[in-house]
Structure formats: C-alpha cells, structure tokens
Amino acid sequence: MTSSDLMHEWSATLLTETAALRTQLAQLNDELSTETQDDVQHLFEATGRLETMLNTADRAADTHDLMNVLAAVRGYAEMLREDLGAPYPAIDGHLANVLQSVSSAQGGGEQHNANGRTIESEPGFILAVDDKQENRELVARNLSRLGHFVVTAASGEEALSALEQSDVDVVLLDLLMPGMNGHEVLQRIKSHPEWRATPVIVISGSQDMDGIIECIEAGADDYLFKPFNPVLLQARIKAGIERKRWHDREELYRQQLERNEKFIRSTFGRYLSDEIVTDILERPEGLELGGDLRRVSIMMSDIRGFTTLSEHLEPAQVVTLLNRYLGAMTDIIMAHNGTIDEFIGDAILAVFGAPVKGDDDADRAVRCALAMQESMREINLQNAAEGLPQISSGIAINTGDVIAGNIGSERRSKYGFVGHPMNVTSRIEGVTAGGDIMISDSTAQALRGNYILQGRREINVKGIDETILIHRVTGEAQ
Numbered sequence: 001m002t003s004s005d006l007m008h009e010w011s012a013t014l015l016t017e018t019a020a021l022r023t024q025l026a027q028l029n030d031e032l033s034t035e036t037q038d039d040v041q042h043l044f045e046a047t048g049r050l051e052t053m054l055n056t057a058d059r060a061a062d063t064h065d066l067m068n069v070l071a072a073v074r075g076y077a078e079m080l081r082e083d084l085g086a087p088y089p090a091i092d093g094h095l096a097n098v099l100q101s102v103s104s105a106q107g108g109g110e111q112h113n114a115n116g117r118t119i120e121s122e123p124g125f126i127l128a129v130d131d132k133q134e135n136r137e138l139v140a141r142n143l144s145r146l147g148h149f150v151v152t153a154a155s156g157e158e159a160l161s162a163l164e165q166s167d168v169d170v171v172l173l174d175l176l177m178p179g180m181n182g183h184e185v186l187q188r189i190k191s192h193p194e195w196r197a198t199p200v201i202v203i204s205g206s207q208d209m210d211g212i213i214e215c216i217e218a219g220a221d222d223y224l225f226k227p228f229n230p231v232l233l234q235a236r237i238k239a240g241i242e243r244k245r246w247h248d249r250e251e252l253y254r255q256q257l258e259r260n261e262k263f264i265r266s267t268f269g270r271y272l273s274d275e276i277v278t279d280i281l282e283r284p285e286g287l288e289l290g291g292d293l294r295r296v297s298i299m300m301s302d303i304r305g306f307t308t309l310s311e312h313l314e315p316a317q318v319v320t321l322l323n324r325y326l327g328a329m330t331d332i333i334m335a336h337n338g339t340i341d342e343f344i345g346d347a348i349l350a351v352f353g354a355p356v357k358g359d360d361d362a363d364r365a366v367r368c369a370l371a372m373q374e375s376m377r378e379i380n381l382q383n384a385a386e387g388l389p390q391i392s393s394g395i396a397i398n399t400g401d402v403i404a405g406n407i408g409s410e411r412r413s414k415y416g417f418v419g420h421p422m423n424v425t426s427r428i429e430g431v432t433a434g435g436d437i438m439i440s441d442s443t444a445q446a447l448r449g450n451y452i453l454q455g456r457r458e459i460n461v462k463g464i465d466e467t468i469l470i471h472r473v474t475g476e477a478q
Helices: 009-027 034-055 063-084 089-105 133-144 156-165 182-191 209-218 230-268 274-282 306-311 315-335 361-385 420-430 441-446
Strands: 125-129 149-153 170-173 200-204 222-225 290-303 339-344 347-352 393-408 413-418 437-440 451-459 468-476
Touching: 009 034, 009 089, 034 063, 034 133, 063 089, 063 133, 125 133, 125 156, 133 149, 133 230, 149 156, 156 170, 156 182, 170 182, 170 230, 182 200, 182 209, 200 230, 209 222, 222 230, 290 306, 290 315, 290 361, 290 413, 290 420, 306 315, 315 339, 315 347, 315 361, 339 413, 347 361, 361 393, 361 437, 361 441, 361 468, 393 420, 393 441, 420 437, 420 468, 437 441, 441 468
Parallel strands: 125 149, 125 170, 170 200, 200 222, 393 437
Antiparallel strands: 290 347, 290 393, 339 347, 393 413, 437 468, 451 468
16 A cells, blocks of 8 residues: 555645644744754654655655654644643644644544543653654653653664663564564564563554554554554553563562572471471461371481580580581481471481371381481591591381371471370380380381391380380391
8 A cells, every 4th residue: 555545635734734833833933942842843854754755756655654754743743732732722723633634644543632631650661663763752752751761772683682681661663674673573572581571562554454463463462553642552551561560570479489488498498308398388278287197107316325425525526526417317317208307406306207198108217217327337437537436326216196287386386296106206215225226016017128127125114104015127138
C-alpha cells in the first residue's frame, strides 16, 4: 500500500491547517518557551516532510514512512495543544483540525486526545527503539512529561546494549529498522533469561496481520499502530510497568527464599542431617510442633575417659581433639543416612529411621558403628603426630519405638526423639568399653545382614526394671 491510496480529503485539510498554524504561531514566537518553540519547529518539520511526501511525483512513499511522519505530526500537535490550547482559542482550533485530519488518515479508527486525558502511572524506565530520530525524540518528550525516565536506541544493536546496562521496565520497539530489525530484537529479548519478563510494546506503521500475529507469538505484550494514540500508549505503559514491578517483586522474593534456604542448609546442616533440613524446607508442617511414633535404631557413642584426658590438656588441645573426633564421626553417620540428634560434650546421639524410614535402618546403624570404630585408627595417628593422646570410644545401638518430631516451644524447638528406648540406649552405652559396639537384642533381631556377634549377656542397669539382653558386634560376616 502506497501514500497514493491514503490521499483523501484529510491531506488538504491538514496542510491548510498547518499553514494557518504557522502564521498564528509566528506572531507568538517571543511569548513561547524554548521547549515549546522546539515543539513548534518539530511540528512544522514533520508537516514539511509530509507535504513533500504527498507531492512526490511518483507517490512512491510506503505506508510505514507515511505513518512515521503522521505520528510525528500528531505527537507534537498533541503536546502543543496541551500547552497552548486554552489561552489561544484560534491555535486550539487549528490544532484540533490537524489532529482530526491525522485521525482521518487512519480511517477514523482512533480519536485524538481531545479531552486532554492522561493516565496516572508509576514512573518507569522506558527504552524507545526506533531508527528515526524524530520518532525517538517525540516518544522521549511525551513520556518524560509524564515522569518517566526514557532512553532511546537507534538500532537493534543499541537496544540490546541498553538492556545489558540498565534494568528496563518497558521496551517500545519499532519493527522496520536497518540491520537488526525489530523482529530479531524481540526474539533476543524474549529468549534472554534476564530480559524475557520485560514487557515489549511494538509500535509500527505496518498493519500487516501476519506480522502482528508473528510479534504476539514471539512474546510481544502489545502492538500499537502509528500514529499512536498517546493516551492509549500511556495505558499500555502503565500496565507494562505494573507487570514488570510484580515480576521484580516475585524475583526478589524468590532470591530471598533461595538465600534463606541456603542459609538454613549451611547453618542447620552443621547440626542436622540433610534429610531433616530438606523435610523442614519442603513441608510447611515440618516446622510444626508435634511428632509421630517411629520404629528407629538409636546409636550413642562416647569417648572413654574423656573427662580425665581433658584435665591434662590445654583448652585449645581439647577443642582440637574433640573437633577431629566429632568431625570424622559426623561424616560417617551422614554417609550412612543417620540423623544426628545432638552432641553432648564428647557424646554423639544419632538415629536411623527418622525422618526417613528404611528397611535397613538397623543394618545401617551397625555398619555405621563399625566404620566409626575403624576410623579411630586414623584419628589416633593424627593425634600422635600433634602430641595429643590416643582416644577410644564405646558405641551402643538399640532399636525401639519412639516419638519423633519437633519438640519444644514456639520460640525454640528442635527435631528430637522421646521414649523409653532412648534411655535403654544410654544405659547400654554406659557399660561399653573402648572399642566396643554393643547392641540390644531388639537390634540383633532387626538385622538383615550377617554380622559377627559375640559376648551375649544380660545386664541390669539403674532406672530400668527389666533385664537387657545385649550382644557385642565385632564385624560383618563375609
């Protein structure tokens, strides 16, 4: 479609009215602000280009070029009418006729902003992309008056560079540009992980339906025709800024959640197993007080004679000795999917079977205990190299039903275990010697694998009425 198809009565009316405007405004030149004089100059430059285009012998100007010029005429006429209309009725009438002529050029589909309406919007960072300087200047002037911060780009390459350097709220994008066109810019924006949520409003003189559909499918948030209605553009920008703000808040919230989760994992992961931390993070009810009945295998280990040892060491040596032991034991327990309930001085209380239950809880507890005793050789080699005493530990394992869950108050709570089997385990641990692994008969009955059990005997301990049957584990049967 060429300009010859669009030349109707509107062209003669528009040129007549702009000629009358030129005469009227020339008389007021000294009364106008510098900014208004610039707008007047831009309006007449645009109408001059329009007249040249319409009077071209071959009338070969295409629709896109014609709409660009009409957009400039409309935009500056709107701003001049807003600034000069009421005090100067004659000028207001000429500007109204100019705007009506532009509307007629579009087939009367859009009415100009006759009532001076504006859309109140939160200020935004707007990127206007257009290869025509007058279009960029018009958009920048129009939106800056509404409180937006506007940057412009004359090419697709400049647009992408601006996006890399700034957090843009809305992109206004022309389609027909030399080099990288608007379609490619749109695709690059919507495929970029950090930009794809940025609203893109395509503003084009082309009314090709296939092109419009292509833009929408590529991710454009809206499509406006030149010359665009400024109030409609304001409404589109307001909606775009609100979408971007919501996305930014959601992204900030997501980042905060990630930081909180990382903090929880790094902080509480030093004390709790990965399973408990994951359970707390993934289940909102994981932080609620209360618990449930679980069949677990409880393990307690303790350094033999640690109190006496610590009395003959410097505090720093005690800490080194203890941290080396606890660090090695912690790694082994977690490698066997045990849950460390707590450290009590040099003692470790761990549980197998909560919060994640397995069919081999008792076996993992025993294999873990064997690995812990095996690791004492390496720990003592390091101690000897630093002039520290050798240590040994006793380990007890008992299997029974306990209450497992969050115990405490709303202000302070922990994931822990309550029940008679906890006391039984502690009493068994009290009769172990250095290097021993003692298990209750309930644990022996729960084992699925083959282990070397020796020294079967019954014990009676303070605070527990019944006799406890225990076994010493010395290894895993081949």
